[in-house]
Amino acid sequence: MFVVISYDIPDDRRRDRVCQTLKDFGTRVQYSVFEAELRPQDLQRLEDRLRRLIDPREDSVRFYFLCRGCVSRIRVMGIGEVTRISSFYWI
Secondary structure, eight states: OEEEEEEEOOOHHHHHHHHHHHHTTSEEEETTEEEEEOOHHHHHHHHHHHHHHOOTTTOEEEEEEEOHHHHTTOOOOSSOOOOOOOSSOOO
C-alpha cells in the first residue's frame, strides 16, 4: 500500500528520531513528509517503532493511504518526484 506520512513534533530530539525511523521505511519528500510503499507487516512494524518514540500529548504523526489510482494522479510542482510503487516484492 502507498502511504504518505507526515509529522509535527516540537521536540528536536524526538523529531530527529522519528525522521531517522521513517528513513528506514520510505522516502523523504519534504521536511516532515515521507512517501512509502509498505506491506501490512511493515506498516505494523513502523507504527510500533513510532509509538515508542513519540509523546502522544505533544506530537502528531499522520498516515494517508492512497490507492494505486490515486497515486497515479499525484502532481508535483517544483522539485522532486513521486516515490515509485513496486509492482512486486523481493522475498
